[in-house]
Amino acid sequence: MAARRPQPAASSEAARPVSMADLARELGVSMTTISRALSDHHSIGPATKQAVLKLAKKLNYQPNHLAAALRKGRSQLLGVMVPYIEGRFFASVVHGIETAASRAGYSVIICQSNEDVAQERRNIETLLRAQVAGILVSVSRTTTDFQHFDKVRKHKVPLVFFDRVPAGDGVNAVLLDDRAGAYQATCHLLAQGCRRVAHLGGPLHLNIYKNRRQGYLDALQEYGLELEENLILHSSLTVDSGRESMAQLLALPTPPDAVFSAGDSAALGALQVLKSQGVRVPEDVALAGFSNEALTSVAEPNITSVDQRCEEMGQAAFRLFTELVEADGGALTPRQVVLQPQLFVRASSLHSGVEELHNAQPLA
């Protein structure tokens, strides 16, 4: 005799999970019959099918997905990689993905790159070894070289990027129209009568911040306003950098009458400084942020912000994945899905005399 069970189970209890072979033996039929009965195949007698199902339930049979996946050459596992899972944005996107995936019979393997390319590379390897049916990824901040993703394509594993995507249009991706969101927010501030709108921007090597800045610029142009360089300040967009930037803006000979921040935390910092200096919000300075974080509804006044449609992004990413699966061999040209953000207008930007809005108004 050659190979034996991995765990010979020195103890008395064998406790081996029941397999199709067990069911077949018990019922005196072939494994084929069992397989067909369980997978609802058409050529199977209703009587036999019932018998199999009944026995399966009785013996508490659990199909082994690993074995099926090995045989079929594809698993029901979906790899999802995000920079980190904490924080509203990625958690919500993952929620969206998981919900859609589980409905479609997929299980989600979650990985974090921790904003580290090396970790990102390792995760890709791990996912490929796990034989995932597809990979959905939002790239790390430190990723500039995308070779490790070529490997995914080489293995013919469907690959979808979301939110943070490599430059170029040779990839399948779901992203937010950051430019449009920023444009909407800035236009809203201008529509309130503000004419000196400042901008707190993020690092320009990231697409999202470049686009948000562009949306801001486009809005100014739409209103025929001159661009004032010293009203634009770039930073890491933390609460603290928002404070610093705001202090700087207030020190200008002619301070702004509105601020559009490319992030909510910086908007919060700005708000704190404004209040501490006795500047009224929104009367003296109107304020809008980006991301629609929970804090926007906690700060006083509530902060107007651009919602990123996190959950829809997750759903869209999964849908794109399923399309790739269905297209399979058919060389599908890479597709980019662009989601439209939604402006939530709150008290921090309303000049209309309304003191506070508890329920924010989404603006089409």
Added chain:
Amino acid sequence: MAARRPQPAASSEAARPVSMADLARELGVSMTTISRALSDHHSIGPATKQAVLKLAKKLNYQPNHLAAALRKGRSQLLGVMVPYIEGRFFASVVHGIETAASRAGYSVIICQSNEDVAQERRNIETLLRAQVAGILVSVSRTTTDFQHFDKVRKHKVPLVFFDRVPAGDGVNAVLLDDRAGAYQATCHLLAQGCRRVAHLGGPLHLNIYKNRRQGYLDALQEYGLELEENLILHSSLTVDSGRESMAQLLALPTPPDAVFSAGDSAALGALQVLKSQGVRVPEDVALAGFSNEALTSVAEPNITSVDQRCEEMGQAAFRLFTELVEADGGALTPRQVVLQPQLFVRASSLHSGVEELHNAQPLA
């Protein structure tokens, strides 16, 4: 000929992933040798080993975890189920688990029960079918019957509960000492000189809220104070219910001089009502919450709160799992790990004349 490749690949490109057999054929050695070389087995010549490794790299060989798992009878997949992944608490716990797991070579499959027992049952089935090496779970709010978990034990799959655990001590679990956290927070309020401390509690059928209430009661007793029933209000602990409860408390003949809320959202609601009625916080009413959510540092004044050690909980849960794996057949008696919460004192509860604290003080 019988069975053939699942995807005969009508197109010209076969693109089959390279297997051990391919390496063996190429090098003219047996598969055994390949396997040994790759898994760093002791009986293998250094020369052959190098040759194998080199060829593997050259042909871009990727081990198939599915096949290995099937053969070995155990995978490197870890099932994690939470009620939902959004929100600071569970996201952080999952972060902790994933970080520890990936370091140890495990991949994490994430599931959400959406607070629904039926979904929870389905998820358990899915995880078992995926042949996970273990399951880490925080049970849904609607779970009262725990039979589906018996199935996990029957399959000899290590099972660890965290935070929300079934009653009884027959399970492996990691939990927070909610009583101690509540006790600390209440004692802190009492130490500030407050003598009429109210309590906003959650649904008592949940252990965590029962324990937080108990901690509150213990603190009162410690200070020799009488329990006043009408200072205790139970609700769902949302922002709105916090508002309602606070309004009710302020309407009392003798309103409280402090409030300990079993949740941060309700504490925020209470704060809003206090401020709108011109009651000074903390001078007239001191305030403390539970969970140390991000909002506690956004609200003005910042809200004192009990931190739940989310990440440590994730790490502890994974560590408990590994212990179970190592103990294996050795019938290990179920173990409960209890984590100590940490009080973050902020401006909402400080009578010492300090107006605001930007950096919260953790209290041992």
Added chain:
DNA sequence: TTGTAAGCGTTATCAC
């Protein structure tokens, strides 16, 4: 409608 048997890619046992 049912059965036979090959094969997915790996690991482990035995023999050399």
Added chain:
DNA sequence: GTGATAACGCTTACAA
């Protein structure tokens, strides 16, 4: 130190 080969549990082409 190396090789031959069975086995893990499942799906499926083909035969009956």
